[in-house]
Amino acid sequence: MTFTLQKALVPVDRGYSTVDVQVVDDRITAIAPNLEAIGTVVDCQNKLLLPGFVNAHTHSSEMWQRGAIRPVPLELWLAELYDFVPLEIEQIYLTALGTAVETLLSGGTSVVDHLVLIPGKEIETIATAVRAYKEVGIRAFIAPLIQDESLTAGVPSGGTEQEHDAYIRSTGATLALIQDAVNKFHNPSEGVYILVAPTGIQLCSDALFTGCVELSERYNLCRHSHLLETKAQVLLAQEKYGCSAVEHLKRLGYLSERTSLAHCVHLTDEDIAILAETQSTVVHNPLSNLRLGSGIAPILKYRQAGVNVSFGCDGSASNDSQDLLEAIKIGSLLHNVTDLDYQHWITPRQSVEMASFGGAKGLNVADELGSLTVGKKADFVLYDLTNLSLLPRTDPIGLLILGRPTQVVDSVWVNGKKIVGNGQVTSIDVDNLRKELFDRSQWVTNRQSQTLDEIEAHYRSVMGLSEKSGYS
Numbered sequence: 001m002t003f004t005l006q007k008a009l010v011p012v013d014r015g016y017s018t019v020d021v022q023v024v025d026d027r028i029t030a031i032a033p034n035l036e037a038i039g040t041v042v043d044c045q046n047k048l049l050l051p052g053f054v055n056a057h058t059h060s061s062e063m064w065q066r067g068a069i070r071p072v073p074l075e076l077w078l079a080e081l082y083d084f085v086p087l088e089i090e091q092i093y094l095t096a097l098g099t100a101v102e103t104l105l106s107g108g109t110s111v112v113d114h115l116v117l118i119p120g121k122e123i124e125t126i127a128t129a130v131r132a133y134k135e136v137g138i139r140a141f142i143a144p145l146i147q148d149e150s151l152t153a154g155v156p157s158g159g160t161e162q163e164h165d166a167y168i169r170s171t172g173a174t175l176a177l178i179q180d181a182v183n184k185f186h187n188p189s190e191g192v193y194i195l196v197a198p199t200g201i202q203l204c205s206d207a208l209f210t211g212c213v214e215l216s217e218r219y220n221l222c223r224h225s226h227l228l229e230t231k232a233q234v235l236l237a238q239e240k241y242g243c244s245a246v247e248h249l250k251r252l253g254y255l256s257e258r259t260s261l262a263h264c265v266h267l268t269d270e271d272i273a274i275l276a277e278t279q280s281t282v283v284h285n286p287l288s289n290l291r292l293g294s295g296i297a298p299i300l301k302y303r304q305a306g307v308n309v310s311f312g313c314d315g316s317a318s319n320d321s322q323d324l325l326e327a328i329k330i331g332s333l334l335h336n337v338t339d340l341d342y343q344h345w346i347t348p349r350q351s352v353e354m355a356s357f358g359g360a361k362g363l364n365v366a367d368e369l370g371s372l373t374v375g376k377k378a379d380f381v382l383y384d385l386t387n388l389s390l391l392p393r394t395d396p397i398g399l400l401i402l403g404r405p406t407q408v409v410d411s412v413w414v415n416g417k418k419i420v421g422n423g424q425v426t427s428i429d430v431d432n433l434r435k436e437l438f439d440r441s442q443w444v445t446n447r448q449s450q451t452l453d454e455i456e457a458h459y460r461s462v463m464g465l466s467e468k469s470g471y472s
Contacts, residue, residue, distance in 0.1 A: 001025060001416045002039030008049035008382070010372060011349065011397060021049065023378045026416035031374055046386050047410055048396045050352060051371050052109025052139075052379040054359025055099075055324050057224075057262040057283040057312030059145070060129065061086050061116045063095040063437075065317035068444050072452070074230045074292045074318075075155050075459055080449035081317060082151060087118055089128050094440065095316075096132035097433050101425050102322035103138060103313075105407075109379040109414045110139040110359065110369070112260070112283075112312070114197055114224060117144055119168055126181050130192055137419040137427045139379065141363055143197030143224040144181055146174050147204050152455060154202035156235040158462035175211040182219050191415055193222070193363070200226035201245045202233050209252045222258045222364050228271075229263035230294050232463060246271035255280045260362040262312060263288075264302075265295040272298070272305050281308040281362030284354075286331035287321070288314035300335050300344045310359040311351075325405055328355050332401065348401035378416040383408050384423070 005021040010031075020035035021028060064086050069077055086092060096113065103111050111133070117125045126144055133140035148171045153164045169177075178196060186194040196212035198204040216223050228234060228245055237245035246267060249255050255278035262283045267275075275282065282302050289295060302309050311331050313322045332346040339345070346354075360370030368377050383390070383400060387408045390399045400408070412420035419427045460467065 003042060004035065004037045004039060005042045005044045005049065005382075006037065008044035008047060009385070009396060010049050011352075016396065021372070023413075023416055026378055028372065028374050028376055028378055031372060042411070044382060046384070048383040048385055048400070049372065050107070050381055050383065050397075051356040051369070052381050052412070052414065053107045053324050053328070053352075053355040054110040054112070054310055054363065054370075055103045055108045055313050055322065056112050056260060056281075056310040056359045056362060057285055057314055058099060058111060058113055058322065059116055059315030059317075060096045060099040060113050061092055062315030062317035063098055063322075064091060064441065066320045067317075068447070069317055072292075073232070073459075074294060075232055076452050076456055077292055077318065078151065078154070079451040079455055083449045083451050084447070085116060089118065089121060089124055091440070092118070092125050092128045093132050094433065094436050096129045097136060097428060098437060099316070099322050100133055100136040100138040100140075101428075101430060101433065103324055104136070104412050104420055104425060105409050105423075106322070106324040106326070107355075107381050107383075107409060108138070108324045109381065109412060110141065110363070112141040112143055112195070112224065112363070114143045114145050114199075114226075114262070114315075117146075122177050123180060123184065126185060126194075130185050134190070134192065135428055136425065137191075137414050137417055139191045139369075139414055141193045141195055141222070142185070143195035144178060145197055145199050146178065146208065147199045148174055148208045149203045149205060151203070151451065154233075154236070155455060155459055156232055156239055156462050158458075160458075171205060171207045171211065174208065175215065178212070178215060182215070182221065186219065186221070195222045195224045197224040200229070200233070201240070201248070202226075202236055206252060209249065209254050213253045216258065222260065222362075223254060223256065224260050225254070225262070227261040227264050228266045229289070230292075231266055232459075234266045235462070244268060244271055246274050250274050250278060258364045260310070262314070263294065263297065265289055265297045267298065269301070272301055272307060275302070275307045276305045279308070281310060281358070283310050283312045283362065284331045285312045285314040285319075285327070286334050287327055288318035290330075291318050291320070296334060296338060298338070299331070299346070300339050303346075304344065308358055308361050309354050310362045311355050324355070325400070329401055329404075348395070348397045351401050352397055379414050380412075381409060382411040384410040
């Protein structure tokens with residue numbers, strides 16, 4: 001694959017420049033005005049070229065429950081989610097395709113899928129997601145979601161005696177499963193990466209975390225996890241460890257420059273200092289944090305402390321979308337109300353850097369991805385600056401981040417291969433995907449979650465809420 005992008009608009013200090021970009025095989029070989037054309041020529045006049053964003057945290061299979069779960073906090077939301085979790089391999093395949101397509105059409109070239117596994121079909125689940133992502137051509141960081149404690153263990157006891165069922169799989173079997181997945185599927189040269197990814201302190205033992213650290217060190221894998229998404233998890237950490245979850249994960253050796261942590265809503269200043277010291281990355285998921293009432297993560301504090309921050313959509317049942325541009329906009333503007341000093345507010349250019357370079361850094365691939373730099377991989381996106389939602393002409397990046405851009409992605413390349421052209425994903429049949437998603441689903445209202453009903457009274461008691469009054 002050899003091609004030349006001609007007359008693309010790219011951001012430079014204090015403005016923009018019109019340049020040509022040469023690509024040979026999968027890498028950028030030159031960036032300058034008026035380069036000699038090599039290979040296929042792509043006319044980029046009136047188009048903005050940016051490095052691909054990273055959808056740094058999502059759960060693809062949640063798409064089957066998009067828009068279906070009523071407004072409840074995470075612990076109750078999870079109860080309903082797992083009561084209706086997809087149990088068919090074909091469902092995993094279709095929603096991985098859908099997640100990839102929506103990510104691409106909102107500026108993403110990489111996705112971190114904290115993948116829910118079908119019990120008894122764990123390796124087949126991972127294989128199916130790998131197949132879907134490779135067919136689309138997006139760069140896929142697959143983080144099989146693992147735990148070794150049952151769902152009820154994720155709710156604080158509040159000092160009461162609580163009994164929890166044993167989890168379906170032992171800690172040792174879970175770690176062996178991940179090692180098997182690494183052996184079968186981890187292949188960065190083909191754009192597929194396996195991560196170790198315990199779901200979080202609320203449902204994972206110390207043995208699972210330390211086992212993941214050992215696998216990470218042995219195979220040079222990145223680490224991923226949820227962290228302190230809710231106030232309930234803060235209480236739970238104190239019950240389990242007698243200290244903050246961040247301090248405990250540091251003691252276990254889980255935090256590092258290869259560790260990305262989703263949410264991080266309820267951290268203290270001391271916790272933030274630990275993240276900065278260990279060079280861990282925070283993945284900001286603003287829309288699910290709002291949807292589930294989890295809170296507003298202190299992103300400005302993270303940035304001021306030197307903590308790397310990236311953006312994620314989170315899953316399609318807690319967002320309920322995979323529109324990365326929307327997540328970036330909300331995740332930037334939300335913090336204007338958390339700090340009176342406007343000089344700390346996130347600018348559109350900083351948002352772009354967080355979504356691209358910040359995402360790459362959190363996945364230990366910043367030397368290969370995340371910026372338009374000679375020698376780096378050709379993962380980039382062209383935006384159509386003649387699109388109505390990016391007009392009239394002012395600041396292109398300001399329009400992209402602060403506005404409500406719709407259908408503005410013109411073309412996308414991943415690993416030097418063009419997989420979106422003229423605003424359409426070309427690597428798969430999207431019309432057929434839409435038909436399959438429609439035909440395999442049905443309109444749903446007023447469904448009842450047995451698990452939610454079983455734990456709701458205890459949750460309300462522990463969180464100091466009045467007795468349940470019902471929903472309308």
